[in-house]
Amino acid sequence: MNWQQLKENPSLWETFRLRAEIIARIREFFAREGFLEVQTPVLSPRLIPESYLEVFTTQLKDRLGKVSPAFLTPSPEIWHKKLLAAGSGNIFEITKSFRNTDIGGHFHNPEFTLLEWYRVKADYWQTMDDCERLIRFINKNQPTLTYQGKTLDISQPFARISVIEAFKKYAGIDSKILFDADLLKKEAQKRGYRIGKKDNWEVIYNLIYLKEVEPHLGQNQPTIIYDFPAQFAPLAKTNPANPRVKQRFELYLFGIELADAYNELTDYQEQKKRFAEEMKRRKEMGKIKVRPDEDFLAALKSGLPPCSGVALGIDRLVMIFANKTDIKEVVLFAGEEIF
């Protein structure tokens, strides 16, 4: 949204008044829950080496001309885990996060406003409950929420479905096929997906997930989809009952992905191993090299309490509450408008 649009059409301010109100409600919710609001750097010397992230890089210079690499953080996660290790207890932050290449399209902006919260001595079932209560609180405890002519009942518990169940229900693919690279490839080819020689299991999984599973999520009921294949959750705990999946969940309303959450991995050795794998993958993919954050690993080593953390996209949340279909309508000076 640029200033000329607002000047010509003052009714557009409504969205930004609502946005401010939603952010105030979020702060009130977490204050009532006894969470501490924190502010952490968006300019950081290190990042979590997640293989897929396209990052913004810059440089920090001191007065003598010494130059150090610097990044705009794609998530406040490393800072929060250091605070948790330091004994912060429950914390939340409303902050800007940055993802390079996320320009254009209805749901992405290269800098976006993220709500991140961590509940200690809790697992992801409890942060799923947090999501439900937060959405109801923002909606002032009204039982329904309407977006683009569709109405969801948010007063009832949200639907909870595992990734394995969702593939079975919406794509008709059972876990035997889902987790077998050759069988899944054959199934995808049968369905008309164009699978190349270089396409690995992750690629095929994604194509089917995005085309046949995700569009159904949160359409008739707010939906939490959980337990993602291990490859898709480098910072989440493994499900002890099924080691092929990790304890991660996503919240969907009206087919829109609103939040992403983990049962946080607290095992230092395991995290170190996964970081090494992610860095190798980044190298293979030709992505910018990020050094592992030794300080982060040190924090984990010193002891991270059992906890679950959630990242929720505030811009998308505002889109839903303001009944808007494009992120540019809920963000002042969106990337696409200023670059």
Add this chain to the structure above:
Amino acid sequence: MIKAGSITKGMFLQWRGEPVLVVDKEFFNPGKGAAVVRLKLKGVKTGNVVREVLKTDEMVEEIEVYHRHVQFLYKTGNEFVFMDPHSYEQIEVGKNVVGEAEKYLQEGKEYILAVWEGEVISLKLPKKMVFTVVKTENAVRGDTVTGATKPAILENGMEVKVPLFIKKGEKIVINTETGEYVSRKN
């Protein structure tokens, strides 16, 4: 052939043997594996909309359409008559192509027709168009809430929400993609 990542909204593709119009495109970075694009494709002949997910490096066949800049003349029955302002050639376009865009057709105004294999397959509207307000209530004095709107009827019969300062007889700019008020026409 082009990479799926370079597809843009409004492009025409040959998809599973049928000409389709790209009505929407969204990049998606799924976390692992290749980046993908989600497309909404509208069959030019059938009007059916399908959703597809493609890898950004997947190759797709683009259709080379020929764009004709034309003026709208008039409607007769279910046909819409346009004219090429250079050759004065008249082109008839069916209701199946014009569809919902009918309300945006103004006599003498310029539009773009996409032609493929000698057939008009799509009508492209200017993104912003000007219409006169034919009916709206005058704002009540003292109603100074910024952001308040009121309904207005336009010359083409459309009803839109406008800011309180808009008066009957004023020209306003409408976004043809959303059907919403954008600004006053100075």
